[in-house]
Amino acid sequence: MNAPTYNFAYLDEQTKRMIRRAILKAIAIPGYQVPFASREMPMPYGWGTGGVQVTAAILGPDDVLKVIDQGADDTTNAVSIRKFFQRVAGIGTTTSTGDATIIQTRHRIPEQPLHEGQVLVYQVPIPEPLRFLEPRETETRKMHALEEYGLMHVKLYEDIARNGHIATTYAYPVKVEGRYVMDPSPTPKFDNPKMHMSAALQLFGAGREKRIYALPPHTEVVSLDFEDHPFEVQRFDKPCALCGAEQVYLDEVVLDDRGGRMFVCSDTDHCETRRANGFFGEMAEGGHDAQTSPLRGGRTEGPGGGEDGTNIPPPLTPPLKGEGNLSRPVAGVGSCKTSETSSFDCVAQAEGTPPGRTSSGHPPLKGEGSR
């Protein structure tokens, strides 16, 4: 690594020390938001500056880093953060959940249960669960200090009054060790139960808001609810269309402009591991090479922020599993989905496919039921 102008993992040692102190305090008081002197990072706020600082502070030369964004290893945010740490720390990276020692994540917790010794670092946009109910920071801090959390239930009450059920599906508030109410960052509430008594250390970094909070391993994390409207996670009618997995969180991928859609694992590593082990869903007829169907091959460099082969120096990273024949459609990043849809035709035409081929190139989509 010839980047002598940077300290190991970008931040200078004094800064790392300051962040580590905040992390230690956060671990000592699970769920409590510790203020810290967040630094400016070479990326915009909202791209995970908090998570990156936490990762930089805990990273050692022997660590193996995995970065996911919405469960995917191959989205822009994940790729650029992984590349960033490869360059400034020269550490090894992986896409395999089991092999990683540190997993930085945005919006998801991997499906594969984490084990002892692993650290999950969350990127948090707004750490204050009470923020949209009480705009004053002085007041919310007081409410945390005095354990006045009635307001949180007012929000859930409103949900039920308006929608007949608790309609909060992400950033679902949790109570940690019976004390602090915490925002689990915008993970889907599907992942809330995974936080409870997790064997891994979970660290939350909010760069713009300058807060760090943590869940030590084996911490009690309870999602707030009402006695007559208990907490429940999302359920999906169908298994993953590529690997057939059930009981996992699925992303909806729009396939064409005629209402076609498929549901696939949001955790790409989980999906690929299953397919490598011989599990297939209804839309992954194995064995054929890439066709023009947008579902297979040739789409990894699409506008959805796929991995650019030149981005990653080969020696450091194993080839991404997603580059193979059974490549899943690029990424389930919510904001990218629509643009992907509209670009399918463009891609097909650029490849010299007669117009109309895309619509007839793959079998009519079975009514991938609504969730």
Added chain:
Amino acid sequence: MNEFPLLSVRSVTKTYGARIGCADVNFDVWPGEVLAVVGESGSGKTTLLNCISTRLEPTAGTVSYRMRDGEMRDLYRLGEAERRFLLRTDWGFVHQNPADGLRMTVSAGANVGERLMAIGDRHYGRIRDTATDWLGRVEIGADRIDDQPRAFSGGMRQRLQIARNLVTAPRLVFMDEPTGGLDVSVQARLLDLLRGLVHDLGLAVIIVTHDLAVARLLSHRMMVMKDGRVVEHGLTDRLLDDPRAPYTQLLVSSILQV
């Protein structure tokens, strides 16, 4: 009535630098009693109300309150947590402007239910039933329970604020000009409602108003303030029919007759 006062105010003084907010105020409030504090604008009524409701720490003097266990406690020696707990359970505070006392962005039902959830009620159905019941008591239709207070008229908002405060069955309610800004017919209905609730629930109320008619209708006792000091103090009927202090005489004689 009970032989012990519920709230006891001794030599409460609040100064803003050299200026006086209120000075050397003494009084007791007994359970179930309505005390009106009247006076012109700037006479220190609201400062006094804030001082005794722990919203503004007085410069000197003590305010003590009889807790539910019967013990008399100095409010400013309670911990902040205890004080805030008191404020949202055993007390109510009705603001002049309903927007100050309500959450304007959540539904009426949630506004009424907030205190219940704050003290640990976690059963949606029960909270909603209680909210419906209270909306009925303050004459708001049950079909408005999911509407936001923004969609309510001024009088309805004020009634909603009252329901929100009374839902935890407080023993003492502070009211700051509860009828200010309402037209007379709405005022009359609100006063009627308040009188009924106060009587039925046996509330002790400290009501600040500049409207002597409101004081006459609601209160048992009255305190007249001028320039931060209490100039006269007595039973409402006596005070309004036979005012002794020159300022009270002036005040009573300036009521408009229709």
